[in-house]
Amino acid sequence: MSRQLITYIAVFLFLAIGTTIAILYGTGYRLNIGKGKLGLSGTGLLVAKSQPDGASILINDHLTTATDNTINLAPGEYKIRIVKDGYSSWEKTIQIQKEVVDKIDALLFSTTPKLESITDIGVGNPVMDPSRTQIAFIVDNQSLKKSGVYVLDISTRPILTLQSASTQIADNTIGNFSQASLSWSPDGKEILATISAEQSQTTYLFEASGFNQNPKDVTETLTSINASWQKQKEDKETSRIDGLKPKLKQLISQNFRILSWSPDETKILYTASQSATIPLVIIPPLLGTDATPDQREIKKDSVYVYDISEDKNYKISGEMLGLSWFPDSKHLIFVNNQQINIIEYDGGNKTTIYAGPFIDKYVFPWPDGSRLVILTNFGNPNITPNLYTVGLK
Numbered sequence: 001m002s003r004q005l006i007t008y009i010a011v012f013l014f015l016a017i018g019t020t021i022a023i024l025y026g027t028g029y030r031l032n033i034g035k036g037k038l039g040l041s042g043t044g045l046l047v048a049k050s051q052p053d054g055a056s057i058l059i060n061d062h063l064t065t066a067t068d069n070t071i072n073l074a075p076g077e078y079k080i081r082i083v084k085d086g087y088s089s090w091e092k093t094i095q096i097q098k099e100v101v102d103k104i105d106a107l108l109f110s111t112t113p114k115l116e117s118i119t120d121i122g123v124g125n126p127v128m129d130p131s132r133t134q135i136a137f138i139v140d141n142q143s144l145k146k147s148g149v150y151v152l153d154i155s156t157r158p159i160l161t162l163q164s165a166s167t168q169i170a171d172n173t174i175g176n177f178s179q180a181s182l183s184w185s186p187d188g189k190e191i192l193a194t195i196s197a198e199q200s201q202t203t204y205l206f207e208a209s210g211f212n213q214n215p216k217d218v219t220e221t222l223t224s225i226n227a228s229w230q231k232q233k234e235d236k237e238t239s240r241i242d243g244l245k246p247k248l249k250q251l252i253s254q255n256f257r258i259l260s261w262s263p264d265e266t267k268i269l270y271t272a273s274q275s276a277t278i279p280l281v282i283i284p285p286l287l288g289t290d291a292t293p294d295q296r297e298i299k300k301d302s303v304y305v306y307d308i309s310e311d312k313n314y315k316i317s318g319e320m321l322g323l324s325w326f327p328d329s330k331h332l333i334f335v336n337n338q339q340i341n342i343i344e345y346d347g348g349n350k351t352t353i354y355a356g357p358f359i360d361k362y363v364f365p366w367p368d369g370s371r372l373v374i375l376t377n378f379g380n381p382n383i384t385p386n387l388y389t390v391g392l393k
Contacts, residue, residue: 181194
């Protein structure tokens with residue numbers, strides 16, 4: 001056998017053995033020396049991250065490593081806890097399986113939230129637009145010119161300029177808009193302002209992008225406008241549903257009363273329209289999904305979150321009022337007992353963000369998830385409420 005052929009065979013064997021070792025290592029196998037014997041044992045991989053990073057990971061109450069790390073664990077059940085000074089802790093029990101990669105991405109919230117004011121002119125009836133990037137509100141001031149309807153664009157404004165970032169789109173020289181109820185168009189470009197008198201109502205249509213010198217009185221055509229806006233909402237909902245698999249479309253139509261879609265449209269917050277069993281849509285079930293056990297048995301009128309991408313269904317506690325999505329599509333915001341809370345979409349890791357005085361109907365998330373917007377007068381009935389941000393990071 002020639003020396004060149006022997007070299008080729010050696011290189012081939014080296015590459016084959018190296019590739020095999022890499023594959024085994026990547027799927028969680030590790031060398032195990034026990035009772036004087038050398039062997040391979042199958043493990044699972046846990047990829048743990050946190051925001052902010054650099055948090056400590058405790059496994060079964062033992063400090064093991066820091067986040068942004070990959071950990072090999074023998075198959076079994078583990079209690080994972082992630083902690084960082086100055087932030088809320090994160091905890092979940094997970095089941096590690098051989099050759100399966102489980103992922104954790106823990107969002108930790110500051111335990112010392114910072115409040116900053118957005119407005120100082122007195123605010124009423126704030127309403128967020130469907131894109132969740134604008135807040136419309138009314139102002140009742142001694143000056144007719146300063147009173148009226150304002151819009152705050154929170155999509156790109158740096159926090160340092162928010163004190164003067166609100167744009168007035170109508171004043172009280174034409175109508176008493178400081179007493180109006182507001183509603184957004186589905187595309188976030190227009191606003192309806194309805195002024196109620198003793199026995200009548202007058203509704204005006206505003207462009208949200210700038211000052212309306214001559215707002216339209218649409219009282220007589222309001223029914224047509226509402227019908228048009230409702231059709232836009234229904235068309236968007238139909239478009240979402242039509243993009244799903246037939247089996248999932250049938251599941252939703254038979255069992256879900258949709259409350260809202262997550263911002264990335266991968267999850268559905270809903271109430272059950274009937275008691276039923278949610279069938280498996282993805283067969284076989286995916287590996288390495290959310291470790292929280294899902295609930296396939298649903299009860300009529302109870303609230304759930306269905307994860308389309310993982311085919312998982314989670315029950316949400318009935319005491320959580322005013323549920324809305326956090327911008328990351330992985331958390332929900334809710335108010336309970338005058339506290340603002342955030343939970344994961346699977347119902348875990350409830351965190352109280354703010355427990356100071358605020359008006360509980362008005363809690364809005366910042367588009368990047370860095371803060372919340374609240375309406376408060378800090379419990380002082382003698383002053384008009386204003387908008388403030390509550391820092392989360």
